[in-house]
Amino acid sequence: MLAIIGTVPDQDFPLAAGEVVLVNNEIYIEGKKVSVNRGTPALLASAIKTCEVLDIPGPFGYLVGDIGHGDGSRSLYEHLTRVLGKCNYHTIAFHYLQPDADWHNRVLFAVEEMAQRPVLIADAGFMYAAKMSGRSCEYDLFTPDIGELAFLADEEAPHPFYTRGFILHEENRVPDLISRAYSHRNAARCLLVKGEKDYVADSEGIRTVVDHPSEEAMEAMGGTGDTVTGIASALIDSGMPVHDAAVAAVRANRIAGSYAKPTPATQVKEIVEHIPGALEEILHKEERISEQIRA
């Protein structure tokens, strides 16, 4: 089963842990609802859509309200340290949480108590905390954008806000930045770098580059990175190898984006609607190729 852990932008949203369902652009957890627009709700929505296509159980969510004070995140961290060790998840995706190196380490200790080690994915604030703690290597997948990749590549920076100027986050520097992130042990086993071109890499270098279909406007849209991480998380939970899931996720996200015909003003929920169609296209194409190979 897939667990997704993050926050929602509502100070009064209490800590909730349970199965998550998606109804008309809203996710529901323990009877409470939150709009799908960006952040962890967008990640959850895309994961749910992917699970439906794959016909596997939907994600289990751990959510709490936090608008940046960090109190919600800390209560969720504390909850995770108590419950995670007794849980049984195939995959865990950590997302928007207040970066806190100390709490991050306590959560990782709880993960180590699990009977079977899950596949660990980190994005957003939790990825920042993982890097700052010097424990990036314990993760299976990080999903940074290019700005965040520059932060991973800067061994001194505790947050993307402090990435040093000489480590420029430009598209043509991506191979160098990936190499630098691995040389300082600040990358997960697999990196999915989201940008004008999407890169899937490991410590040996770049494995796959995906650059089509291309919708320039998606760079300006909030939440498009969250949907990639959601799709990848669900594909990994279905048993797909991490590299293959990362490549399929960026392809599906690009196709879903092209179906939505976005402008820089398009909201991510319009892309979420197209994820099933995009995934069907990719999975059927792969089936056809497999059949051709068998024939």
Place this chain on the structure above:
Amino acid sequence: MRKLAFLNNIFKQRKSEPAPEGPKVDRGILVFENTSEVIRAEGILKKKGWDIRVMGPPPEIRSGCDLIIEIPLIEELNILRTLEEVGNPPLQMVPVSSPLLQPVDLFQKKDFGRHLMIRAANMKLTIDKETQVIVNVSGGGCPDVPYLAQEMVGKSLSEAPGPREIGHTLCGYALQLAYEEMIRRC
């Protein structure tokens, strides 16, 4: 008693040994409970005309999402009094001699025709150039990013609350820089 002996030793050393050469300590840092208090203090102190800078903390006091305020030590008492008066005092003041982390100061602009996007660090702000309405906020990983987007998207630059007013994290602060740059360009 032990503390007194320690201080006596220091004074003895000062009498018998010349002061070691080292970096000049004329700056101090104010450490606050959280980033929101830093952002509030920065606004207050800048309005009063103090020569202060928002910077990254030294490694020994980093937790993950931190800012500090660098001040001229000579103004310490006046600055502390100002912050006490407005109910926003720091947790502590520490002299510094080593270089602090510099916040990002590079901006990237992307013109989509009708829309303009500005990026500061990991945060992107996009507006409709004709109406000056904020159409998207993206990037970032701290939990106030979805909240800032929720409160700002759909409002014009003049109507939307500034990230400095409602943001609480480094991502919020980065968005403030993008927001200021956008206002400067529009």
